[in-house]
Amino acid sequence: MKVLLIEDEKTLAYEVEAFLKKAFYICDLAHTAHKGLELLDMNPYDFVLLDLGLPDLDGLKVLQQAKKLNPDAAYIILTARGNIEDRIIGLDLGADDYLPKPFSLLELQSRMQAISRRKFNINSQEIILGEFSIDLQKRIVSHNQKEAELTRKEFDLLSYLLLHKNRVLTRMQLSEHIWGTFADDDYDSNYIDVHIKNIRKKLSAFSTVEWLETVRGVGYKIRKQ
Amino acid sequence: MKVLLIEDEKTLAYEVEAFLKKAFYICDLAHTAHKGLELLDMNPYDFVLLDLGLPDLDGLKVLQQAKKLNPDAAYIILTARGNIEDRIIGLDLGADDYLPKPFSLLELQSRMQAISRRKFNINSQEIILGEFSIDLQKRIVSHNQKEAELTRKEFDLLSYLLLHKNRVLTRMQLSEHIWGTFADDDYDSNYIDVHIKNIRKKLSAFSTVEWLETVRGVGYKIRKQ
Protein backbone atom coordinates (compact mmCIF):
# COMPACT_ATOMS: atom_id res chain seq x y z
CA MET A 1 0.00 0.00 0.00
CA LYS A 2 1.43 3.27 -1.12
CA VAL A 3 0.68 6.46 0.78
CA LEU A 4 1.39 10.07 -0.05
CA LEU A 5 1.52 12.47 2.88
CA ILE A 6 1.24 16.14 1.98
CA GLU A 7 2.03 18.09 5.13
CA ASP A 8 4.17 21.18 5.67
CA GLU A 9 4.79 20.71 9.39
CA LYS A 10 7.91 18.63 9.13
CA THR A 11 8.07 17.20 12.62
CA LEU A 12 4.58 15.83 12.28
CA ALA A 13 5.26 14.63 8.78
CA TYR A 14 8.32 12.60 9.76
CA GLU A 15 6.51 11.17 12.74
CA VAL A 16 3.62 9.99 10.59
CA GLU A 17 5.99 8.68 7.96
CA ALA A 18 7.93 6.60 10.48
CA PHE A 19 4.72 5.24 11.91
CA LEU A 20 3.29 4.28 8.54
CA LYS A 21 6.48 2.52 7.56
CA LYS A 22 6.25 0.47 10.71
CA ALA A 23 2.69 -0.34 9.77
CA PHE A 24 3.93 -1.75 6.45
CA TYR A 25 2.95 1.12 4.20
CA ILE A 26 5.18 2.56 1.49
CA CYS A 27 5.22 6.27 2.24
CA ASP A 28 6.16 9.32 0.15
CA LEU A 29 6.37 12.78 1.64
CA ALA A 30 5.62 16.21 0.22
CA HIS A 31 6.06 19.39 2.24
CA THR A 32 4.31 21.62 -0.26
CA ALA A 33 1.21 21.33 -2.37
CA HIS A 34 3.25 21.70 -5.54
CA LYS A 35 5.55 18.87 -4.66
CA GLY A 36 2.54 16.81 -3.66
CA LEU A 37 0.78 17.32 -6.97
CA GLU A 38 3.94 16.50 -8.82
CA LEU A 39 4.27 13.20 -6.99
CA LEU A 40 0.60 12.46 -7.58
CA ASP A 41 1.16 13.01 -11.24
CA MET A 42 4.00 10.56 -11.39
CA ASN A 43 2.95 7.76 -9.08
CA PRO A 44 -0.16 5.84 -8.28
CA TYR A 45 -1.15 5.90 -4.62
CA ASP A 46 -3.58 3.97 -2.52
CA PHE A 47 -3.93 6.71 0.09
CA VAL A 48 -3.36 10.45 0.12
CA LEU A 49 -3.19 12.24 3.46
CA LEU A 50 -3.67 15.91 2.77
CA ASP A 51 -3.15 18.79 5.16
CA LEU A 52 -5.57 21.51 4.13
CA GLY A 53 -3.50 24.30 5.67
CA LEU A 54 -0.63 24.29 3.21
CA PRO A 55 1.22 27.54 2.64
CA ASP A 56 1.53 27.53 -1.12
CA LEU A 57 -1.93 26.63 -2.41
CA ASP A 58 -5.50 26.49 -1.18
CA GLY A 59 -6.08 23.08 0.34
CA LEU A 60 -9.44 22.42 -1.23
CA LYS A 61 -8.12 23.30 -4.67
CA VAL A 62 -5.28 20.88 -4.11
CA LEU A 63 -7.79 18.19 -3.25
CA GLN A 64 -9.71 18.77 -6.45
CA GLN A 65 -6.62 18.62 -8.61
CA ALA A 66 -5.25 15.63 -6.73
CA LYS A 67 -8.41 13.67 -7.33
CA LYS A 68 -8.07 14.28 -11.02
CA LEU A 69 -4.51 13.02 -11.04
CA ASN A 70 -5.22 9.98 -8.89
CA PRO A 71 -8.91 9.21 -8.88
CA ASP A 72 -8.44 5.75 -7.41
CA ALA A 73 -6.68 6.79 -4.23
CA ALA A 74 -8.49 7.23 -0.93
CA TYR A 75 -8.24 10.78 0.40
CA ILE A 76 -8.01 11.68 4.06
CA ILE A 77 -8.06 15.34 5.02
CA LEU A 78 -5.99 16.57 7.92
CA THR A 79 -6.95 19.93 9.40
CA ALA A 80 -7.15 21.93 12.60
CA ARG A 81 -9.89 20.80 14.90
CA GLY A 82 -13.18 22.54 14.66
CA ASN A 83 -12.70 23.83 11.19
CA ILE A 84 -16.12 22.54 10.32
CA GLU A 85 -16.28 24.43 7.05
CA ASP A 86 -13.24 22.72 5.62
CA ARG A 87 -14.47 19.40 6.77
CA ILE A 88 -17.83 19.69 5.10
CA ILE A 89 -16.48 21.11 1.89
CA GLY A 90 -13.73 18.54 1.83
CA LEU A 91 -16.11 15.64 2.15
CA ASP A 92 -18.32 17.22 -0.49
CA LEU A 93 -15.36 17.40 -2.80
CA GLY A 94 -14.88 13.71 -2.46
CA ALA A 95 -12.56 13.16 0.45
CA ASP A 96 -13.08 9.78 2.04
CA ASP A 97 -12.47 10.84 5.60
CA TYR A 98 -11.48 13.72 7.79
CA LEU A 99 -9.07 13.75 10.71
CA PRO A 100 -8.85 16.75 13.05
CA LYS A 101 -5.40 17.72 14.31
CA PRO A 102 -3.90 16.75 16.61
CA PHE A 103 -4.72 13.13 15.97
CA SER A 104 -3.27 9.96 17.36
CA LEU A 105 -1.35 7.75 15.01
CA LEU A 106 -3.41 4.76 16.00
CA GLU A 107 -6.53 6.71 15.16
CA LEU A 108 -5.08 7.46 11.74
CA GLN A 109 -4.31 3.81 11.17
CA SER A 110 -7.74 2.67 12.16
CA ARG A 111 -9.35 5.23 9.85
CA MET A 112 -7.19 3.99 7.00
CA GLN A 113 -8.19 0.43 7.71
CA ALA A 114 -11.84 1.42 7.85
CA ILE A 115 -11.56 3.13 4.48
CA SER A 116 -9.86 0.09 3.02
CA ARG A 117 -12.68 -2.07 4.19
CA ARG A 118 -15.30 0.26 2.73
CA LYS A 119 -13.47 0.73 -0.51
CA PHE A 120 -12.81 -2.93 -1.08
CA ASN A 121 -16.11 -4.12 0.34
CA ILE A 122 -14.66 -6.10 3.13
CA ASN A 123 -17.06 -6.24 5.98
CA SER A 124 -15.49 -8.62 8.37
CA GLN A 125 -12.16 -8.80 10.06
CA GLU A 126 -11.39 -12.15 8.51
CA ILE A 127 -11.57 -12.86 4.84
CA ILE A 128 -12.18 -16.39 3.71
CA LEU A 129 -10.32 -17.70 0.72
CA GLY A 130 -10.76 -21.34 -0.02
CA GLU A 131 -10.02 -23.04 3.28
CA PHE A 132 -7.91 -20.15 4.46
CA SER A 133 -8.81 -17.25 6.63
CA ILE A 134 -6.88 -14.04 6.23
CA ASP A 135 -6.81 -11.21 8.71
CA LEU A 136 -5.45 -8.07 7.11
CA GLN A 137 -5.15 -6.18 10.36
CA LYS A 138 -3.40 -8.86 12.31
CA ARG A 139 -1.46 -9.91 9.24
CA ILE A 140 -2.26 -13.54 9.79
CA VAL A 141 -3.13 -16.28 7.34
CA SER A 142 -4.58 -19.32 9.02
CA HIS A 143 -6.08 -22.70 8.27
CA ASN A 144 -8.04 -24.49 10.99
CA GLN A 145 -6.61 -22.18 13.67
CA LYS A 146 -3.13 -23.00 12.46
CA GLU A 147 -1.11 -20.04 11.25
CA ALA A 148 0.87 -20.05 8.05
CA GLU A 149 4.15 -18.23 8.49
CA LEU A 150 4.33 -15.75 5.65
CA THR A 151 7.08 -13.19 5.55
CA ARG A 152 6.35 -9.51 5.25
CA LYS A 153 6.61 -9.23 1.48
CA GLU A 154 4.71 -12.44 1.02
CA PHE A 155 1.87 -11.14 3.12
CA ASP A 156 1.90 -7.73 1.42
CA LEU A 157 1.69 -9.38 -1.96
CA LEU A 158 -1.08 -11.72 -0.96
CA SER A 159 -3.14 -9.00 0.67
CA TYR A 160 -2.75 -6.58 -2.20
CA LEU A 161 -3.95 -9.20 -4.62
CA LEU A 162 -6.76 -10.00 -2.24
CA LEU A 163 -7.95 -6.41 -2.00
CA HIS A 164 -8.10 -6.32 -5.78
CA LYS A 165 -9.55 -9.79 -6.10
CA ASN A 166 -10.93 -10.91 -9.43
CA ARG A 167 -8.69 -8.46 -11.17
CA VAL A 168 -5.42 -9.25 -12.84
CA LEU A 169 -2.53 -7.24 -11.49
CA THR A 170 0.58 -6.94 -13.57
CA ARG A 171 4.01 -7.37 -12.08
CA MET A 172 4.54 -3.68 -12.64
CA GLN A 173 1.48 -2.71 -10.66
CA LEU A 174 2.42 -5.02 -7.84
CA SER A 175 5.94 -3.73 -7.84
CA GLU A 176 4.77 -0.14 -7.68
CA HIS A 177 2.27 -0.54 -4.91
CA ILE A 178 4.09 -3.02 -2.72
CA TRP A 179 7.72 -2.22 -3.27
CA GLY A 180 7.18 1.42 -4.19
CA THR A 181 9.79 1.08 -6.86
CA PHE A 182 9.05 1.93 -10.34
CA ALA A 183 10.54 -0.75 -12.45
CA ASP A 184 11.25 1.27 -15.55
CA ASP A 185 13.36 0.47 -18.54
CA ASP A 186 14.59 -3.02 -18.46
CA TYR A 187 12.49 -4.48 -15.76
CA ASP A 188 13.28 -8.12 -15.97
CA SER A 189 13.50 -9.45 -12.51
CA ASN A 190 11.35 -12.33 -11.43
CA TYR A 191 11.19 -11.61 -7.73
CA ILE A 192 7.42 -11.38 -7.81
CA ASP A 193 7.23 -14.81 -9.41
CA VAL A 194 9.46 -16.16 -6.68
CA HIS A 195 7.31 -14.68 -3.94
CA ILE A 196 4.18 -16.09 -5.54
CA LYS A 197 5.81 -19.46 -5.68
CA ASN A 198 6.79 -19.26 -2.01
CA ILE A 199 3.30 -18.18 -0.98
CA ARG A 200 1.82 -21.10 -2.89
CA LYS A 201 4.28 -23.50 -1.41
CA LYS A 202 3.74 -22.40 2.17
CA LEU A 203 -0.02 -22.43 1.85
CA SER A 204 -0.25 -25.65 -0.11
CA ALA A 205 1.13 -27.43 2.95
CA PHE A 206 -2.37 -26.90 4.39
CA SER A 207 -4.70 -26.96 1.42
CA THR A 208 -4.90 -26.27 -2.28
CA VAL A 209 -4.29 -22.71 -3.41
CA GLU A 210 -6.04 -22.75 -6.74
CA TRP A 211 -7.58 -19.32 -6.11
CA LEU A 212 -4.17 -17.72 -6.67
CA GLU A 213 -4.02 -17.78 -10.43
CA THR A 214 -1.42 -17.03 -13.02
CA VAL A 215 -2.73 -15.08 -15.97
CA ARG A 216 -0.17 -15.83 -18.59
CA GLY A 217 1.24 -12.84 -20.38
CA VAL A 218 -0.38 -10.47 -17.92
CA GLY A 219 0.17 -11.11 -14.24
CA TYR A 220 -1.49 -12.72 -11.24
CA LYS A 221 -4.93 -12.59 -9.77
CA ILE A 222 -6.94 -13.97 -6.90
CA ARG A 223 -10.25 -15.45 -7.85
CA LYS A 224 -12.84 -15.32 -5.15
CA GLN A 225 -16.52 -16.34 -5.02
CA MET B 1 -2.68 -1.35 -30.94
CA LYS B 2 0.22 0.36 -32.57
CA VAL B 3 1.77 3.46 -31.08
CA LEU B 4 4.33 5.88 -32.45
CA LEU B 5 6.28 7.83 -29.87
CA ILE B 6 8.08 10.90 -31.19
CA GLU B 7 10.32 12.12 -28.40
CA ASP B 8 13.91 13.30 -28.46
CA GLU B 9 14.65 12.69 -24.79
CA LYS B 10 15.90 9.16 -25.10
CA THR B 11 15.71 8.07 -21.50
CA LEU B 12 12.07 9.06 -21.30
CA ALA B 13 11.39 7.53 -24.69
CA TYR B 14 12.80 4.14 -23.74
CA GLU B 15 10.94 4.19 -20.46
CA VAL B 16 7.64 4.89 -22.16
CA GLU B 17 8.38 2.30 -24.82
CA ALA B 18 9.07 -0.40 -22.25
CA PHE B 19 5.93 0.50 -20.37
CA LEU B 20 3.70 0.46 -23.43
CA LYS B 21 5.03 -2.90 -24.47
CA LYS B 22 4.15 -4.25 -21.06
CA ALA B 23 0.70 -2.79 -21.49
CA PHE B 24 0.29 -4.80 -24.71
CA TYR B 25 0.90 -2.04 -27.20
CA ILE B 26 3.15 -2.31 -30.23
CA CYS B 27 5.49 0.65 -30.03
CA ASP B 28 7.69 2.42 -32.59
CA LEU B 29 10.13 5.13 -31.61
CA ALA B 30 11.33 8.25 -33.35
CA HIS B 31 13.87 10.61 -31.81
CA THR B 32 13.39 13.37 -34.37
CA ALA B 33 10.44 14.92 -36.11
CA HIS B 34 11.78 13.89 -39.48
CA LYS B 35 12.09 10.27 -38.50
CA GLY B 36 8.62 10.45 -36.97
CA LEU B 37 7.04 11.78 -40.13
CA GLU B 38 8.83 9.16 -42.16
CA LEU B 39 7.41 6.40 -39.99
CA LEU B 40 3.96 7.96 -40.14
CA ASP B 41 4.21 7.92 -43.87
CA MET B 42 5.03 4.24 -43.99
CA ASN B 43 2.91 2.74 -41.22
CA PRO B 44 -0.57 3.06 -39.90
CA TYR B 45 -0.81 3.88 -36.19
CA ASP B 46 -3.56 3.87 -33.63
CA PHE B 47 -1.85 6.38 -31.36
CA VAL B 48 0.79 9.02 -31.87
CA LEU B 49 2.47 10.49 -28.80
CA LEU B 50 4.16 13.69 -29.89
CA ASP B 51 6.60 15.77 -27.92
CA LEU B 52 6.13 19.37 -29.00
CA GLY B 53 9.63 20.39 -28.03
CA LEU B 54 11.53 18.59 -30.76
CA PRO B 55 14.82 20.09 -31.91
CA ASP B 56 14.48 19.75 -35.65
CA LEU B 57 11.01 21.04 -36.46
CA ASP B 58 8.28 23.11 -34.86
CA GLY B 59 6.06 20.79 -32.88
CA LEU B 60 2.76 22.21 -34.01
CA LYS B 61 3.79 22.00 -37.65
CA VAL B 62 4.73 18.39 -37.10
CA LEU B 63 1.30 17.76 -35.66
CA GLN B 64 -0.40 19.24 -38.71
CA GLN B 65 1.64 17.20 -41.12
CA ALA B 66 1.30 14.07 -39.07
CA LYS B 67 -2.46 14.35 -39.10
CA LYS B 68 -2.40 14.52 -42.85
CA LEU B 69 -0.31 11.38 -43.08
CA ASN B 70 -2.30 9.45 -40.50
CA PRO B 71 -5.69 11.03 -39.99
CA ASP B 72 -7.10 8.01 -38.16
CA ALA B 73 -4.61 7.92 -35.33
CA ALA B 74 -5.33 9.49 -31.96
CA TYR B 75 -2.85 12.22 -31.10
CA ILE B 76 -1.58 12.93 -27.63
CA ILE B 77 0.67 15.92 -27.15
CA LEU B 78 3.48 15.80 -24.64
CA THR B 79 4.90 19.08 -23.48
CA ALA B 80 6.45 20.85 -20.51
CA ARG B 81 3.97 21.61 -17.78
CA GLY B 82 2.36 24.98 -17.89
CA ASN B 83 2.95 25.61 -21.53
CA ILE B 84 -0.67 26.56 -21.87
CA GLU B 85 -0.23 28.14 -25.29
CA ASP B 86 0.98 24.94 -26.85
CA ARG B 87 -1.76 23.01 -25.21
CA ILE B 88 -4.55 25.20 -26.54
CA ILE B 89 -3.13 25.45 -30.01
CA GLY B 90 -2.45 21.74 -30.06
CA LEU B 91 -5.99 20.87 -29.12
CA ASP B 92 -7.25 23.34 -31.72
CA LEU B 93 -5.14 21.65 -34.34
CA GLY B 94 -6.87 18.42 -33.60
CA ALA B 95 -4.87 16.70 -30.89
CA ASP B 96 -7.04 14.38 -28.86
CA ASP B 97 -5.39 14.98 -25.55
CA TYR B 98 -2.58 16.75 -23.83
CA LEU B 99 -0.20 15.42 -21.22
CA PRO B 100 2.10 17.72 -19.28
CA LYS B 101 5.60 16.48 -18.55
CA PRO B 102 6.56 14.92 -16.30
CA PHE B 103 3.67 12.51 -16.47
CA SER B 104 3.11 9.18 -14.86
CA LEU B 105 3.05 6.19 -17.11
CA LEU B 106 -0.16 4.98 -15.56
CA GLU B 107 -1.67 8.37 -16.26
CA LEU B 108 -0.61 8.04 -19.88
CA GLN B 109 -2.22 4.63 -20.07
CA SER B 110 -5.47 5.82 -18.59
CA ARG B 111 -5.59 8.74 -21.02
CA MET B 112 -5.05 6.37 -23.90
CA GLN B 113 -7.84 4.16 -22.66
CA ALA B 114 -10.12 7.17 -22.27
CA ILE B 115 -9.39 8.26 -25.82
CA SER B 116 -10.04 4.76 -27.08
CA ARG B 117 -13.40 4.79 -25.40
CA ARG B 118 -14.29 8.19 -26.84
CA LYS B 119 -13.03 7.36 -30.28
CA PHE B 120 -14.73 4.02 -30.50
CA ASN B 121 -17.87 5.12 -28.69
CA ILE B 122 -17.53 2.75 -25.87
CA ASN B 123 -19.18 4.21 -22.87
CA SER B 124 -19.20 1.39 -20.45
CA GLN B 125 -16.57 -0.83 -19.02
CA GLU B 126 -18.20 -3.89 -20.47
CA ILE B 127 -19.12 -4.34 -24.08
CA ILE B 128 -21.90 -6.72 -24.98
CA LEU B 129 -21.52 -8.96 -27.97
CA GLY B 130 -24.19 -11.55 -28.49
CA GLU B 131 -24.40 -13.30 -25.18
CA PHE B 132 -20.86 -12.34 -24.29
CA SER B 133 -19.55 -9.50 -22.25
CA ILE B 134 -16.08 -8.18 -22.94
CA ASP B 135 -14.06 -5.98 -20.64
CA LEU B 136 -11.16 -4.42 -22.45
CA GLN B 137 -9.44 -3.13 -19.34
CA LYS B 138 -9.66 -6.28 -17.35
CA ARG B 139 -9.02 -8.35 -20.45
CA ILE B 140 -11.90 -10.65 -19.67
CA VAL B 141 -14.48 -12.27 -21.93
CA SER B 142 -17.36 -13.73 -20.00
CA HIS B 143 -20.70 -15.43 -20.47
CA ASN B 144 -23.10 -15.60 -17.51
CA GLN B 145 -20.32 -14.68 -15.08
CA LYS B 146 -18.23 -17.49 -16.45
CA GLU B 147 -14.93 -16.44 -17.91
CA ALA B 148 -13.64 -17.69 -21.22
CA GLU B 149 -9.92 -18.29 -21.07
CA LEU B 150 -8.48 -16.48 -24.03
CA THR B 151 -4.76 -16.17 -24.46
CA ARG B 152 -3.04 -12.87 -24.96
CA LYS B 153 -2.99 -12.82 -28.74
CA GLU B 154 -6.49 -14.19 -28.93
CA PHE B 155 -7.74 -11.39 -26.73
CA ASP B 156 -5.78 -8.75 -28.64
CA LEU B 157 -7.23 -9.97 -31.89
CA LEU B 158 -10.77 -10.09 -30.60
CA SER B 159 -10.59 -6.67 -29.04
CA TYR B 160 -9.07 -5.05 -32.11
CA LEU B 161 -11.84 -6.42 -34.25
CA LEU B 162 -14.32 -5.27 -31.66
CA LEU B 163 -13.02 -1.71 -31.62
CA HIS B 164 -13.43 -1.62 -35.37
CA LYS B 165 -16.71 -3.45 -35.40
CA ASN B 166 -18.77 -3.52 -38.56
CA ARG B 167 -15.63 -3.01 -40.57
CA VAL B 168 -13.71 -5.69 -42.37
CA LEU B 169 -10.09 -5.91 -41.36
CA THR B 170 -7.63 -7.63 -43.61
CA ARG B 171 -5.11 -10.08 -42.28
CA MET B 172 -2.44 -7.57 -43.10
CA GLN B 173 -4.09 -4.84 -41.09
CA LEU B 174 -4.54 -7.15 -38.16
CA SER B 175 -0.99 -8.34 -38.43
CA GLU B 176 0.32 -4.84 -38.49
CA HIS B 177 -1.69 -3.47 -35.62
CA ILE B 178 -1.57 -6.43 -33.32
CA TRP B 179 1.73 -8.04 -34.13
CA GLY B 180 3.47 -4.92 -35.37
CA THR B 181 5.07 -6.93 -38.10
CA PHE B 182 4.79 -5.80 -41.58
CA ALA B 183 3.84 -8.75 -43.59
CA ASP B 184 5.06 -7.60 -46.94
CA ASP B 185 3.97 -8.60 -50.37
CA ASP B 186 4.12 -12.32 -50.17
CA TYR B 187 2.30 -12.65 -46.90
CA ASP B 188 1.32 -16.27 -46.74
CA SER B 189 1.01 -17.34 -43.16
CA ASN B 190 -2.27 -18.42 -41.71
CA TYR B 191 -1.68 -17.69 -38.07
CA ILE B 192 -4.51 -15.22 -37.94
CA ASP B 193 -6.89 -17.84 -39.30
CA VAL B 194 -5.71 -20.20 -36.62
CA HIS B 195 -6.28 -17.67 -33.89
CA ILE B 196 -9.73 -16.87 -35.20
CA LYS B 197 -10.55 -20.52 -35.21
CA ASN B 198 -9.32 -20.91 -31.65
CA ILE B 199 -11.32 -17.90 -30.48
CA ARG B 200 -14.44 -19.30 -32.10
CA LYS B 201 -13.86 -22.68 -30.60
CA LYS B 202 -13.29 -21.40 -27.08
CA LEU B 203 -16.30 -19.12 -27.19
CA SER B 204 -18.63 -21.54 -28.90
CA ALA B 205 -18.39 -23.72 -25.82
CA PHE B 206 -20.69 -21.11 -24.25
CA SER B 207 -22.82 -19.78 -27.08
CA THR B 208 -22.85 -19.15 -30.80
CA VAL B 209 -20.29 -16.75 -32.17
CA GLU B 210 -21.96 -15.79 -35.41
CA TRP B 211 -21.02 -12.14 -34.91
CA LEU B 212 -17.42 -13.00 -35.75
CA GLU B 213 -17.64 -13.23 -39.52
CA THR B 214 -15.34 -14.29 -42.27
CA VAL B 215 -15.43 -11.97 -45.25
CA ARG B 216 -14.19 -14.13 -48.02
CA GLY B 217 -11.33 -12.74 -50.01
CA VAL B 218 -10.88 -9.85 -47.61
CA GLY B 219 -10.58 -10.66 -43.96
CA TYR B 220 -12.63 -10.80 -40.80
CA LYS B 221 -15.12 -8.54 -39.13
CA ILE B 222 -17.29 -8.33 -36.09
CA ARG B 223 -20.91 -7.50 -36.71
CA LYS B 224 -22.60 -5.73 -33.89
CA GLN B 225 -26.06 -4.21 -33.40
Added chain:
DNA sequence: GGACTTTATTAAAATATTATGAAAACTCAG
Protein backbone atom coordinates in the same frame (compact mmCIF):
# COMPACT_ATOMS: atom_id res chain seq x y z
C1' DG C 1 -20.67 -30.29 -61.67
C1' DG C 2 -15.64 -29.67 -61.86
C1' DA C 3 -11.48 -26.70 -61.43
C1' DC C 4 -9.89 -23.33 -58.75
C1' DT C 5 -9.41 -20.30 -54.77
C1' DT C 6 -9.95 -19.35 -50.10
C1' DT C 7 -10.74 -20.62 -45.36
C1' DA C 8 -10.98 -24.15 -41.48
C1' DT C 9 -8.94 -27.63 -38.95
C1' DT C 10 -5.42 -30.42 -36.91
C1' DA C 11 -1.14 -31.57 -35.06
C1' DA C 12 3.62 -30.74 -34.51
C1' DA C 13 7.54 -27.42 -34.11
C1' DA C 14 9.26 -23.18 -32.48
C1' DT C 15 8.97 -19.61 -29.17
C1' DA C 16 7.75 -17.26 -25.00
C1' DT C 17 6.49 -17.22 -20.34
C1' DT C 18 6.33 -18.98 -15.76
C1' DA C 19 7.93 -22.14 -11.95
C1' DT C 20 11.50 -23.79 -9.30
C1' DG C 21 15.76 -24.56 -6.56
C1' DA C 22 19.66 -22.79 -4.78
C1' DA C 23 23.01 -19.29 -4.03
C1' DA C 24 24.04 -14.44 -3.24
C1' DA C 25 22.91 -10.11 -1.18
C1' DC C 26 20.78 -7.74 2.09
C1' DT C 27 18.59 -6.50 6.92
C1' DC C 28 18.38 -6.07 11.43
C1' DA C 29 18.41 -7.51 16.20
C1' DG C 30 21.65 -8.67 19.61
Added chain:
DNA sequence: CTGAGTTTTCATAATATTTTAATAAAGTCC
Protein backbone atom coordinates in the same frame (compact mmCIF):
# COMPACT_ATOMS: atom_id res chain seq x y z
C1' DC D 1 30.41 -7.64 13.96
C1' DT D 2 27.69 -11.85 13.68
C1' DG D 3 24.17 -14.77 12.26
C1' DA D 4 19.41 -15.97 11.32
C1' DG D 5 15.92 -14.77 8.52
C1' DT D 6 14.40 -12.38 4.42
C1' DT D 7 14.64 -10.81 -0.17
C1' DT D 8 16.59 -10.87 -4.71
C1' DT D 9 19.18 -12.85 -8.48
C1' DC D 10 20.29 -16.36 -11.56
C1' DA D 11 20.27 -20.65 -14.11
C1' DT D 12 17.43 -24.11 -15.67
C1' DA D 13 13.16 -26.96 -15.89
C1' DA D 14 8.37 -27.09 -16.89
C1' DT D 15 4.55 -25.47 -19.26
C1' DA D 16 1.64 -22.67 -22.24
C1' DT D 17 1.30 -19.97 -26.34
C1' DT D 18 2.20 -18.92 -30.97
C1' DT D 19 3.42 -20.17 -35.49
C1' DT D 20 4.13 -23.34 -39.21
C1' DA D 21 2.74 -26.69 -42.30
C1' DA D 22 -0.06 -30.18 -44.27
C1' DT D 23 -4.68 -31.50 -45.28
C1' DA D 24 -9.74 -31.09 -45.27
C1' DA D 25 -13.72 -28.39 -46.14
C1' DA D 26 -16.21 -24.80 -48.21
C1' DG D 27 -17.17 -21.22 -51.40
C1' DT D 28 -16.82 -19.16 -56.37
C1' DC D 29 -17.03 -19.05 -61.18
C1' DC D 30 -17.60 -20.90 -65.59
